[in-house]
Amino acid sequence: MSEQRVRAEKLDATDELAGLRARFVLDDAVYLDGNSLGALPAAVPGRVDDVVRRQWGELRIRSWTESGWWTAPERIGDRIAPLVGAAAGQIVVGDSTSVNVFKALVGAVRLAGEGRDEILVDATTFPTDGYIAESAARMTGRTLRPVAPSQVPGALGDRTAAVLLNHVDYRTGRLHDLPSLTAAVRAAGAVSVWDLCHSAGALPVGLDEHGVDLAVGCTYKYLNGGPGSPAYLYVRRDLQERFDSPLPGWNSHAEPFGMRRDYEPAPGAVRGRVGTPDILSMLALEAALEVWDGVSVDAVRAKSLALTDFFLECVAAYVPAGRVECLTPDAHAERGSQVALRCADAGRVMARLIERGVVGDFRHPDVLRFGFTPLYVGFGGVERAARVLAEVISSD
Amino acid sequence: MSEQRVRAEKLDATDELAGLRARFVLDDAVYLDGNSLGALPAAVPGRVDDVVRRQWGELRIRSWTESGWWTAPERIGDRIAPLVGAAAGQIVVGDSTSVNVFKALVGAVRLAGEGRDEILVDATTFPTDGYIAESAARMTGRTLRPVAPSQVPGALGDRTAAVLLNHVDYRTGRLHDLPSLTAAVRAAGAVSVWDLCHSAGALPVGLDEHGVDLAVGCTYKYLNGGPGSPAYLYVRRDLQERFDSPLPGWNSHAEPFGMRRDYEPAPGAVRGRVGTPDILSMLALEAALEVWDGVSVDAVRAKSLALTDFFLECVAAYVPAGRVECLTPDAHAERGSQVALRCADAGRVMARLIERGVVGDFRHPDVLRFGFTPLYVGFGGVERAARVLAEVISSD
Incomplete structure (x- = not known):
């Protein structure tokens, strides 16, 4: 098991917001497009x-x-x-x-x-x-x-x-x-x-x-x-x-x-x-x-930064050097809850990612966008997203 | 049975649009407020x-x-x-x-x-x-x-x-x-x-x-x-x-x-x-x-005029003279699909009507509004609405 997978397990085990994922309807995909359309909260259909x-x-x-x-x-x-x-x-x-x-x-x-x-x-x-x-x-x-x-x-x-x-x-x-x-x-x-x-x-x-x-x-x-x-x-x-x-x-x-x-x-x-x-x-x-209910925005922010930090760490570890360029600032004070990677042939790369269950989105002309919703994204998913991204890019 | 109730039965029996009522979720009330909020079409909840x-x-x-x-x-x-x-x-x-x-x-x-x-x-x-x-x-x-x-x-x-x-x-x-x-x-x-x-x-x-x-x-x-x-x-x-x-x-x-x-x-x-x-x-x-689907707007218009004609006829027959004044033009060319009646204490009259299952609405300061949606309103309901209106007004 890679160093990052071990880290992901540890991070998930100590994630105080991990239980919030159960408040959403989700499947096995790693859904990193909540910055475009948030996932369905479980309470919504009945209401x-x-x-x-x-x-x-x-x-x-x-x-x-x-x-x-x-x-x-x-x-x-x-x-x-x-x-x-x-x-x-x-x-x-x-x-x-x-x-x-x-x-x-x-x-x-x-x-x-x-x-x-x-x-x-x-x-x-x-x-x-x-x-x-x-x-x-x-x-x-x-x-x-x-x-x-x-x-x-x-x-x-x-x-x-x-x-x-x-x-x-x-x-x-x-x-x-x-x-x-x-x-x-x-x-x-x-x-x-x-x-x-x-x-x-x-x-x-x-x-x-x-x-x-x-x-x-x-x-x-x-x-x-x-x-x-x-x-x-x-x-x-x-x-x-x-x-x-x-x-x-x-x-x-x-x-x-x-x-x-x-x-x-x-x-x-x-x-x-x-x-x-x-x-x-x-x-x-x-x-x-x-x-x-009962969720602190400060806790959400802390997890958001941990998620994007970890994603950037995994991308650095897995993706061959020079294949993606990060457009998102490294400084926490300048980073929202998404990571944008400039990448050759980004539209096709995102389509392949989605086929493999890693859902982000593509913004014209060359940007892969990954949004990290702390309420339902876990570190295991983040590691998987970076790993699949590396595989898709490396398979070219 | 009043002359109007007999007429209502005949009109309903020959109403070619009567079957459309089944396309809606309705109950025993006479819903004459579809000019404010239309009733729920049966296809909507599942969709x-x-x-x-x-x-x-x-x-x-x-x-x-x-x-x-x-x-x-x-x-x-x-x-x-x-x-x-x-x-x-x-x-x-x-x-x-x-x-x-x-x-x-x-x-x-x-x-x-x-x-x-x-x-x-x-x-x-x-x-x-x-x-x-x-x-x-x-x-x-x-x-x-x-x-x-x-x-x-x-x-x-x-x-x-x-x-x-x-x-x-x-x-x-x-x-x-x-x-x-x-x-x-x-x-x-x-x-x-x-x-x-x-x-x-x-x-x-x-x-x-x-x-x-x-x-x-x-x-x-x-x-x-x-x-x-x-x-x-x-x-x-x-x-x-x-x-x-x-x-x-x-x-x-x-x-x-x-x-x-x-x-x-x-x-x-x-x-x-x-x-x-x-x-x-x-x-x-x-x-x-x-x-x-399959409904002609001309047929809807014909039924709409028949409904409002019949309502005015029933109101004239049932409501004591001088208790309501019709604000809606009599001429078909000048009439939409609602009837507005000016009435003393209209707010209270409408509340009593609603209690008795005849739902129209009240418009400040003295207007009772009754909307006639030809897709789901029948002549029997129209007769009942006028009858209950007469009872409410006469009971004062």
């Missing part, structure tokens, strides 16, 4: 069946009140809040990440006020944030300027209205310095908007602690909410009263069933709602979030 | 369970291609298309109605061009359309002018950029004249946007035939898609190339997985997509739409 058959099928319209449908967006927001370091009453769930980026960024520009005419956006962002930022800039009469996150402090100034940044880079897995960047944005008098898609559920975010202004994130990666489950919007409490949504749908009205012609925004996080929430996806997410 | 357990739980990320998740928005749009008189390739499903109103109205203003600075909006609209229209006007630098639908022809002019109208009024059930209003909007050189929430699935819409420019609608009323199921956007084919969405998320990109920094809109209806589709709600809707 969804109840929502469909009893809440919709039997109670029908009564469920809007009796089954708590109407208040689900803010209730589930409060369930996500501790996972991203937010006190209750600041997060609302609903709509896609893209739609929430639009709400947050237009809201941020309006909070910044008339005198500031420039929006900074992470130049390495997942594309949708850039496309939506361009629309937000166009529709608010601002200029959009793409800037690498590390260059943001130097780019800030009196003109800066808002800054849209990713906490973890979707491609490389690089973790950006949210506390210091947020402080810099604030010091410049601008408004920060963070995209937490690739960090929430994998590492501490500390929204309240670090004074983040607005944030958005999806729920189908490390939060395991299911395919296309609704995203969320965080608006810091002291900004809520001035938050001016570009999508003021009736669900955000102070009196939604008053059917009033004049718009009066609701107080609190509810102001970030738009239209009728998609209850099936929303309540599947609520059931999925139960896997977090 | 959703498969989506959750097998597609998500077993195939996981592979389902984006293997289970057809990625193409669901346009595929399900094509399933809705014949129900609203649209050829394939013009409807895409996703997001809430409010979000789609924003896309459609901003898109309409941009199609109309720079010289036109006014948006007309139905002054009697369901509030969210008005709120969103106000935001669309603000963000495009146009003026918003509320106008009663019947006054629209006189209000149109060279300044008119876009007109947002409801096909059926949510409160009164009045059916507006889509063909002539659309023609008037077009003749003025403006762009029409129709909200079909209260008509799609209950009566013929004829989007293509009448030259509608853009349309939106929800899917949880007469289309029975489930609570908060995704809405849809129609962009007429010859306008698609110029349709310029204010929410250009990555799902609307010509090459969504190219991860390109520059935005290039996809051709066709796909251009109306935004972010990752909410698959659970979306595929529940797809299963729900199977109830339409």
Whole structure:
């Protein structure tokens, strides 16, 4: 048995989170694509069946009140809040990440006020944030300027209205310095908007602690909410009263069933709602979030780093030198919960890996992405993934 | 047995759509709230369970291609298309109605061009359309002018950029004249946007035939898609190339997985997509739409009018004169598929009706709404609803 396999067994034996895997429906594959679509939590199928058959099928319209449908967006927001370091009453769930980026960024520009005419956006962002930022800039009469996150402090100034940044880079897995960047944005008098898609559920975010202004994130990666489950919007409490949504749908009205012609925004996080929430996806997410009961995000982070450290160690030990290049930073302070490896013929390599039960994903043009969800990935799986990767690459 | 009960039995005996009721999960209640939340189609629970357990739980990320998740928005749009008189390739499903109103109205203003600075909006609209229209006007630098639908022809002019109208009024059930209003909007050189929430699935819409420019609608009323199921956007084919969405998320990109920094809109209806589709709600809707297999919308309309005629007849026969006032037009050409009755103490009356198994809804301040879904409402139920209403009102 290789040195790494022995190490894997020891690491698994002392993994305090190992028991959480039983909260998911999994098979023999090593599923390292939870940074794209989280695995199915075991509680979800039964809950969804109840929502469909009893809440919709039997109670029908009564469920809007009796089954708590109407208040689900803010209730589930409060369930996500501790996972991203937010006190209750600041997060609302609903709509896609893209739609929430639009709400947050237009809201941020309006909070910044008339005198500031420039929006900074992470130049390495997942594309949708850039496309939506361009629309937000166009529709608010601002200029959009793409800037690498590390260059943001130097780019800030009196003109800066808002800054849209990713906490973890979707491609490389690089973790950006949210506390210091947020402080810099604030010091410049601008408004920060963070995209937490690739960090929430994998590492501490500390929204309240670090004074983040607005944030958005999806729920189908490390939060395991299911395919296309609704995203969320965080608006810091002291900004809520001035938050001016570009999508003021009736669900955000102070009196939604008053059917009033004049718009009066609701107080609190509810102001970030738009239209009728998609209850099936929303309540599947609520059931999925139960896997977090009793789980500490700090413990998750510690295991995440141990997993990615161990994967990099196994890759170094198994994969012939020069065949892969790691794009993910080595420093823990700069690493999210994924490892991205640049590799020749990466698309074909990933297809072969998947055939052999190691599921990551491929990002154009040459990147293998492996996501490590500490709730259900073990060290034995990590060792196997690296070993199979080495075999696939070596067999060429 | 009353004359009306005898008539109900005869009408049910000759109802060619009566057998469709078996395609739904129903109980002994008379469910007249399908204009708010459609009943559960029998095919849905099993389909959703498969989506959750097998597609998500077993195939996981592979389902984006293997289970057809990625193409669901346009595929399900094509399933809705014949129900609203649209050829394939013009409807895409996703997001809430409010979000789609924003896309459609901003898109309409941009199609109309720079010289036109006014948006007309139905002054009697369901509030969210008005709120969103106000935001669309603000963000495009146009003026918003509320106008009663019947006054629209006189209000149109060279300044008119876009007109947002409801096909059926949510409160009164009045059916507006889509063909002539659309023609008037077009003749003025403006762009029409129709909200079909209260008509799609209950009566013929004829989007293509009448030259509608853009349309939106929800899917949880007469289309029975489930609570908060995704809405849809129609962009007429010859306008698609110029349709310029204010929410250009990555799902609307010509090459969504190219991860390109520059935005290039996809051709066709796909251009109306935004972010990752909410698959659970979306595929529940797809299963729900199977109830339409072999069903003619014209037959549905004929039964809908017979149902509302018969309800009005029973109300006239049973309810003491002067106790309710019908807000729904008597003329078939002006009637949707609901009946709205103004009534003293309407909130309490509706609560008593619901206790007795007649489920409609109450709209502030004094309206009882009864929706008639021809797929599952029968004449016996209609007679019972009117009879119980009379008993509740007379018992005061």
